[in-house]
Amino acid sequence: MPPLPPSARHKAAVLLDQIIGEGRLMPELIASGTLDRLPPEDRARAQRLAMDTLRGMERADRILSKFLRKPPPLTVHNLLRVGTVELCTGGDAHGVVNDMVAIIGRHRRYGNLKGLMNAVLRKVAEDGPRKWHDLRIPRLRNWLREPLVKAYGQGVMNAMEKVHFAGAPLDLTAKGDPDALAKATGGTVLPTGTVRLREAGQVSALPGYDAGDWWVQDAAAAIPAKVLDPKPGEAILDLCAAPGGKTLQLAAAGATVTALDVSATRMERVTQNLARTGLTAACLTEDALTHSGGPYDAILLDAPCSATGTIRRHPDLPFAKDGSEFGALIDLQQAMLDHALSLLKPGGRLVYCTCSLLPDEGEVQIEDALARHPGLVADRAALERPGIDPAWITEEGGLRLRPDYWADRGGMDGFYISVLRREPPKDN
Known part of the structure; x- marks a missing residue:
């Protein structure tokens, strides 16, 4: 089966694979050409999807945990995360689910998990948007949060995390x-x-x-x-x-x-x-x-x-x-x-x-x-x-x-x- 042409959703997950799995930073990945095969508008969209997913990772994982008995492989997990964030923040359910199923279906290693992708994202589309805003503001990872709480206190840390989650103009x-x-x-x-x-x-x-x-x-x-x-x-x-x-x-x-x-x-x-x-x-x-x-x-x-x-x-x-x-x-x-x-x-x-x-x-x-x-x-x-x-x-x-x-x-x-x-x- 020939590979699908690159898409913004697929490349957003690729960025997450390298950031979370390899410890590489987004500017380095962009400079190295990770998004070069995309047209300019899709490059911007892929980067935005990846950043939105990183900001909302804690919420996405909380929602996904109800539908997963165990964490899937990182690549599959990141596609699910991108789809979950998009679905919970106003994305079109039909387009998101179909695209993610097509992406994983053509993956050489994880193509057999397209049924999982379809089932989980359909459940997220039904239940996730309602629960998304009830979840707490995502927190920084502990390696950084702990010294910052020590320096500034819990209240200031919560206020900073709220601004982090909102993104920057x-x-x-x-x-x-x-x-x-x-x-x-x-x-x-x-x-x-x-x-x-x-x-x-x-x-x-x-x-x-x-x-x-x-x-x-x-x-x-x-x-x-x-x-x-x-x-x-x-x-x-x-x-x-x-x-x-x-x-x-x-x-x-x-x-x-x-x-x-x-x-x-x-x-x-x-x-x-x-x-x-x-x-x-x-x-x-x-x-x-x-x-x-x-x-x-x-x-x-x-x-x-x-x-x-x-x-x-x-x-x-x-x-x-x-x-x-x-x-x-x-x-x-x-x-x-x-x-x-x-x-x-x-x-x-x-x-x-x-x-x-x-x-x-x-x-x-x-x-x-x-x-x-x-x-x-x-x-x-x-x-x-x-x-x-x-x-x-x-x-x-x-x-x-x-x-x-x-x-x-x-x-x-x-x-x-x-x-x-x-x-x-x-x-x-």
């Missing part, structure tokens, strides 16, 4: 006037100046894309460059710069920017984004720990981290990771921070940030850095920017952002941000 940073961009795109301007779109559609079709009037950047991710407060003509180093949103912000402010990242592939994205927006920066593919340029007026270090603050946009992360890399990342952040400080002019400023919710990658890193480096201070005043709630400023003088902030507006990524200044030595 599209945020844009304007090269020019945010109000004009909001008017052109039908978005709204957030208190910090980011333009947010609830229903964006195809990003490249939005007004101003070809003209380079804006770039995609979560509201929280735009704040580090704002608190750095770049000035025209300043020499600024953007360490770990890809995909380039912060580089674009610094360049748009008129700074002389050096953008550095260890990945040539990721730096190519920075180059493309600069070209589209008509902005300029020197782009270097180099290890941040060996860079010897400068000294710089200012440095922005968006350090490699667990990315646990981005789960509302990347629900694959808790399924692909298990936390085993945390220790190595924390050591790398410390080394990068120490090296970056050595590249800074006396009196210069450095923004350290991570898109992490883990205090060990944020608050604790800065507490330790202040203890290691005499003359290094956290600049609280630099955090007093439009739209930033003073309650977000932490004891050691950093800024803690969480997904549940602005929950009624769609939330934001979890971030930690600190502005550090190395005071020049005093005369004796």
